[in-house]
Amino acid sequence: MSGPAALAPVTRTPGAVRVNRSVLTVLALLLLAAGAFTLLVGLGVLGADQADRAVVDPPVDDVARTGWFWPVVGVAALLVAALSAWWLVAQARTDRLARLRLDDDPAGGRTLLEGTALTRAVEDEVGDLAGVTRASAHLSGTSSAPRLHLRVRLDGRVDPAQVHRAISGEVLAHARQALEVERLPARVELDLPRSTARALG
Amino acid sequence: MRSVDRVLALVLGLVGLAGGILVAAEVVQGLLGRPGHLLVPYEGTASWLRDHTWSSGAVLTIGGVLAVLGLLMLVLELKPRRRTLLVVATEDDDVVTAVSRTGVGRALEQSVAGLSGVDGTRSSVGRRTATLTVRTALRETGDLESVVRERAGVALQSLGLVAAPKLDVDLQRVSA
Numbered sequence: 001m002s003g004p005a006a007l008a009p010v011t012r013t014p015g016a017v018r019v020n021r022s023v024l025t026v027l028a029l030l031l032l033a034a035g036a037f038t039l040l041v042g043l044g045v046l047g048a049d050q051a052d053r054a055v056v057d058p059p060v061d062d063v064a065r066t067g068w069f070w071p072v073v074g075v076a077a078l079l080v081a082a083l084s085a086w087w088l089v090a091q092a093r094t095d096r097l098a099r100l101r102l103d104d105d106p107a108g109g110r111t112l113l114e115g116t117a118l119t120r121a122v123e124d125e126v127g128d129l130a131g132v133t134r135a136s137a138h139l140s141g142t143s144s145a146p147r148l149h150l151r152v153r154l155d156g157r158v159d160p161a162q163v164h165r166a167i168s169g170e171v172l173a174h175a176r177q178a179l180e181v182e183r184l185p186a187r188v189e190l191d192l193p194r195s196t197a198r199a200l201g
Numbered sequence: 202m203r204s205v206d207r208v209l210a211l212v213l214g215l216v217g218l219a220g221g222i223l224v225a226a227e228v229v230q231g232l233l234g235r236p237g238h239l240l241v242p243y244e245g246t247a248s249w250l251r252d253h254t255w256s257s258g259a260v261l262t263i264g265g266v267l268a269v270l271g272l273l274m275l276v277l278e279l280k281p282r283r284r285t286l287l288v289v290a291t292e293d294d295d296v297v298t299a300v301s302r303t304g305v306g307r308a309l310e311q312s313v314a315g316l317s318g319v320d321g322t323r324s325s326v327g328r329r330t331a332t333l334t335v336r337t338a339l340r341e342t343g344d345l346e347s348v349v350r351e352r353a354g355v356a357l358q359s360l361g362l363v364a365a366p367k368l369d370v371d372l373q374r375v376s377a
């Protein structure tokens with residue numbers, strides 16, 4: 001097997017995670033630039049006379065009085081509002097695949113499968129395995145290339161490797177059969193129970 | 202960090218949306234020639250900025266706070282996400298199975314929990330080293346450390362990790 005030996009936990013909103021990271025990095029750079037500029041001017045690095053000027057001095061007021069200034073500020077404010085709205089909407093986007101198209105035959109019509117129908121069946125099958133207390137599943141990707149994400153809580157009485165073998169063997173084989181696909185990439189996260197040992201004080 | 206980012210996104214997104222609309226409304230109010238503000242009392246801020254020089258203590262403090270905040274946010278956002286899951290070896294390339302580091306620690310603790318002489322356990326699992334701390338009230342520990350090491354080693358091996366961390370056992374003697 002080739003691949004990383006360690007992974008970050010999976011998220012149902014990978015798009016939002018990426019967007020948040022990018023936007024917050026840009027905001028951090030803007031804050032840093034504004035702070036550094038203020039310090040450079042205030043400490044006289046950009047000229048001693050500049051440091052003794054008011055933050056908003058008459059030349060700045062003159063710019064604010066020009067005809068184009070306030071309309072530009074208004075448009076910029078609306079742009080900020082629109083980008084903020086887009087950022088908020090991005091938080092709700094998940095990678096969940098709600099429906100799968102099994103057959104797309106122009107003559108015979110379409111066969112659709114609700115994603116939850118499959119994930120519930122998988123959850124039930126995994127939940128019935130010895131050593132499993134709870135399982136939750138969801139599908140991501142596209143109808144033609146779905147991916148299965150499975151989180152399994154173990155009870156600690158059965159070897160995790162045994163549960164892992166059962167899932168990657170029979171459970172995924174049944175899921176592939178139900179979806180009529182040859183490959184169904186899956187990510188399984190095993191959650192081992194809290195130790196029954198007494199904790200150190 | 203994902204959850205902190207999520208909270209920041211919601212707060213800053215709402216502030217940006219409300220602020221942007223309010224500022225645009227104030228601009229329209231000004232362009233229509235109506236005196237005073239609509240909702241944002243910006244006159245006080247404007248006069249404060251006219252009264253303070255760039256070298257004043259308050260302005261320098263604000264600049265310093267902004268720079269530190271920006272730097273802190275930048276470091277946190279650019280820091281690679283922690284890989285808290287350890288991958289289990291599998292023969293099927295389509296299946297990736299992983300166990301959390303805390304889960305690995307729990308497995309190690311459970312493997313020695315029932316041993317005679319073990320009064321408490323604690324674990325800390327990194328990518329390279331898994332440390333199992335065992336507390337015992339035994340005056341003479343005998344071969345307890347080797348038994349603990351063997352049991353925990355078997356438990357770690359049975360997880361079948363792609364790259365199992367090195368096991369480190371720390372036996373701590375405490376008074377009964």
